[in-house]
Amino acid sequence: MTSRLGRRAEFFVLSKQRGAISLTFVMLLPVMLIMLAAMTAFSMYVQSALRVSQASDAASLACAYSQRADQTVIQGLLDYYRPNFVPTALHRKSQLTIDKRCNVAAGYAFKPVLAPLMSAENNHELSSNSTAKARLITGTSINPIDFALSLDISDSMTTQIKLPRLKEIIKMAIEEVSYAASIGTVRFSMVTFQKQVGFKDAPWLPESKGKVVCVDGLPYFRPGYPGYGFDVDKTIAELGMPASSVTKRLSPPTEIAWRPTCSSSEPMLPLTSDLNLIKDRVDNFVATGRSNVFQGLYWGGRSLIPQWQRDWHIEPVTAPGLMQRLVVFTDGGIEHSHDQMIADYHVPICQAFEDKFDIEIVFVGFQIPDGNIEQIKRCAGSEDAVYNAQDEAQLEAYFRQALKVESKGMKLILEN
Incomplete structure (x- = not known):
């Protein structure tokens, strides 16, 4: 049998532990939020970097195939590969060079979720850039x-x-x-x-x-x-x-x-x-x-x-x-x-x-x-x-x- 005194002591210990956990959670919450924000920003950056690379590759291939640096087509491809969290695709440069190669430079810029938690600065915009070069070989x-x-x-x-x-x-x-x-x-x-x-x-x-x-x-x-x-x-x-x-x-x-x-x-x-x-x-x-x-x-x-x-x-x-x-x-x-x-x-x-x-x-x-x-x-x-x-x-x-x-x-x- 457990005495009333024993039950009272156990309740006191459990109550003390719950208080310590709550205090620890409150203290660690900012750190966890910062880590969450950093992981979110990193994953968004990786995705935008992959997508802008795919977009510039596709745009340069389209340019090389048609032998025209068609700005509408290139912008359309950059928008197609643009992730939802990127507001606009940045078409930095496209050029059909003298030797019939196509160079396309593009970028995606975005503001990460929870970015203010990582820095006190007002500008929280991140960007990913890519340049691709393609060539049409008219005979294999x-x-x-x-x-x-x-x-x-x-x-x-x-x-x-x-x-x-x-x-x-x-x-x-x-x-x-x-x-x-x-x-x-x-x-x-x-x-x-x-x-x-x-x-x-x-x-x-x-x-x-x-x-x-x-x-x-x-x-x-x-x-x-x-x-x-x-x-x-x-x-x-x-x-x-x-x-x-x-x-x-x-x-x-x-x-x-x-x-x-x-x-x-x-x-x-x-x-x-x-x-x-x-x-x-x-x-x-x-x-x-x-x-x-x-x-x-x-x-x-x-x-x-x-x-x-x-x-x-x-x-x-x-x-x-x-x-x-x-x-x-x-x-x-x-x-x-x-x-x-x-x-x-x-x-x-x-x-x-x-x-x-x-x-x-x-x-x-x-x-x-x-x-x-x-x-x-x-x-x-x-x-x-x-x-x-x-x-x-x-x-x-x-x-x-x-x-x-x-x-x-x-x-x-x-x-x-």
């Missing part, structure tokens, strides 16, 4: 293709079109095929020509070791008199021969305007899939001297011939479906001289490149006179392979077309 299955890019860098390039703009256009067109180059299906060689083409450290030309040498390379009936007795048949016969055995006329680069010369800083670049190397060369172009379009065509075409690739210690591609395209660019500053523009007696050599070595010739011109265009069309063998731009917008479109690769399928990728 690409046939191998070798380009020879033969570019006129005579001083007329400073008057017909501004050289910085030309560089920009060429680099944009090259960037279009960067994915194909990254998987090894596209290679470029590059020839810059004035009246002649320069070579440096060519394995087949000992005279070029450590310095640039201007090379004519064409056979003549009367050596030493270019343009008087140009031997077309011998030129065609030599196209597939080893480089070291081909008739050459060598000279150093010179500043003398009337002498045949080449660029002292931009020698020929043999086939490579390193597009950064190609674009660096384009950046360094300096327009000087006079031009000889056929020299550019001749050396550009040779860079695609298997024997000449081996002479440069480059292994030719033997995969089925290989395409070879020589893209020659020149402007309307071609001089009206029989040895400085494409002439009718050059046409059999153009045909030999096409028939014997399966090299497609494409001309991209800028404001070339009609008379010269007709000769160029006969060399290319097709009107569809000759583009004569009248303004910079056309020139950009024509370069993109000339450097277009054949592909199947389409792929969107997110980039870091």
